[in-house]
Amino acid sequence: MMEDGICFEDVLAELEELKRRDLGYTRILSSMCTHPHPIAKIAHNLFLEANLGDPGLFPGTKAIEEEVISMIAALLGDRDATGYITTGGTESNIQAIRAFRNASGKDGENIVVPASAHFSFDKIGDLLRVEVRKAPLDGEFRVDPAAVEDLIDDRTIGLVGIAGTTEYGQIDPIEDLAKIALENDLFLHVDAAFGGFVIPFLDSHPPFDLSVDGVSSITIDPHKMGMSTIPAGGILFKDKRLLELLSTPTPYLTSKAQFSLTGTRSGAAAAATYAVLRYLGFKGFKRVVDRCIRMTKMLKDGASSFGVVPPVEPVMNVLTLEVKDLRQVIRELERSGWRVSVTREGFMRLVIMPHLTEPILQEFLDDLKDATGN
Numbered sequence: 001m002m003e004d005g006i007c008f009e010d011v012l013a014e015l016e017e018l019k020r021r022d023l024g025y026t027r028i029l030s031s032m033c034t035h036p037h038p039i040a041k042i043a044h045n046l047f048l049e050a051n052l053g054d055p056g057l058f059p060g061t062k063a064i065e066e067e068v069i070s071m072i073a074a075l076l077g078d079r080d081a082t083g084y085i086t087t088g089g090t091e092s093n094i095q096a097i098r099a100f101r102n103a104s105g106k107d108g109e110n111i112v113v114p115a116s117a118h119f120s121f122d123k124i125g126d127l128l129r130v131e132v133r134k135a136p137l138d139g140e141f142r143v144d145p146a147a148v149e150d151l152i153d154d155r156t157i158g159l160v161g162i163a164g165t166t167e168y169g170q171i172d173p174i175e176d177l178a179k180i181a182l183e184n185d186l187f188l189h190v191d192a193a194f195g196g197f198v199i200p201f202l203d204s205h206p207p208f209d210l211s212v213d214g215v216s217s218i219t220i221d222p223h224k225m226g227m228s229t230i231p232a233g234g235i236l237f238k239d240k241r242l243l244e245l246l247s248t249p250t251p252y253l254t255s256k257a258q259f260s261l262t263g264t265r266s267g268a269a270a271a272a273t274y275a276v277l278r279y280l281g282f283k284g285f286k287r288v289v290d291r292c293i294r295m296t297k298m299l300k301d302g303a304s305s306f307g308v309v310p311p312v313e314p315v316m317n318v319l320t321l322e323v324k325d326l327r328q329v330i331r332e333l334e335r336s337g338w339r340v341s342v343t344r345e346g347f348m349r350l351v352i353m354p355h356l357t358e359p360i361l362q363e364f365l366d367d368l369k370d371a372t373g374n
């Protein structure tokens with residue numbers, strides 16, 4: 001730090017200069033984040049100083065968080081579910097597995113997750129010292145329930161299913177996993193970090209949420225398809241006792257205990273999430289999701305018309321494509337400012353978020369056609 005500060009305008013000019021290096025979302029097809037909804041930005045700014053880690057000082061913000069949790073609980077099939085606003089999918093997944101572990105009373109525990117699980121589960125293995133067993137997938141990149149069953153032993157504490165996988169947007173067979181969980185007296189966590197704000201708005205979808213008997217908890221991220229500000233995640237538990245197993249006494253605060261992983265935490269993200277949910281309502285979200293699904297179909301059909309096809313039918317706004325000489329194609333696309341990503345199996349991965357538009361995607365298709373030599 002310098003001895004003397006610099007003037008207000010110069011600080012802002014420095015920041016603006018650095019921000020210009022950021023890519024902006026216009027040509028980004030690799031991200032599960034997007035521009036926050038305009039009302040989320042306003043709400044966020046109104047609550048910048050609010051700390052949900054000391055809720056007695058911010059009873060209004062606390063009421064906002066409770067209302068958000070109750071709106072999300074109703075969306076995800078159990079009005080009575082409890083939870084809180086986290087920093088994102090990673091914290092939510094950590095907290096679910098931590099609660100399972102605290103409830104199990106076993107030693108040398110393991111969990112069984114799909115091979116497609118987000119890398120937050122590798123962090124969980126390291127942090128919680130729980131063995132993370134990875135079950136193979138079927139031909140459509142969904143977890144194979146029989147393989148999950150094979151990996152269960154007397155040290156297994158819980159299973160994980162994914163509703164909207166990071167790489168393919170697939171929905172694991174949650175009902176089958178729930179049946180296995182009930183039969184083996186195990187917890188089942190559903191990672192719907194991405195799919196939580198997509199699947200409920202699809203015209204039809206398999207059961208995936210807390211309405212399925214046997215599902216214990218669910219992750220859902222407002223800072224992905226919820227169009228809230230970063231950091232806004234969500235964790236919900238069907239049984240309040242699981243949340244209580246995360247409790248730590250906080251002797252000198254306004255609350256007696258805390259169940260969140262972080263201490264100080266953002267009231268602004270909770271307010272931003274509240275604002276988007278209240279403003280859009282179910283119908284507004286459905287319009288956003290419908291539009292993303294329409295654009296996904298447009299991309300799929302457009303690419304197929306010049307012979308670039310998906311290895312698996314998209315079920316939500318994540319599209320993968322089989323592209324020859326992928327690395328070379330990506331280099332060319334990057335020269336035109338596009339950012340795409342690659343799945344572990346070597347397919348091009350595109351996430352069709354609300355910041356994209358049909359004209360932009362048409363430009364992308366034209367560049368993809370050129371880059372693939374079609």
Ligand code: 0PR
Nearest residue numbers: 031032033088089090118120165166191193194
């Ligand atoms: N669970 C699933 C299914 C996810 O897809 C992700 C993140 C997480 C958990 C973890 O969520 P947090 O990152 O909020 O802790 N999926 C994205 C991914 O890894 C995150 C992301 C978002 C990455 C935007 C890049 C990016 O630009 O692809």
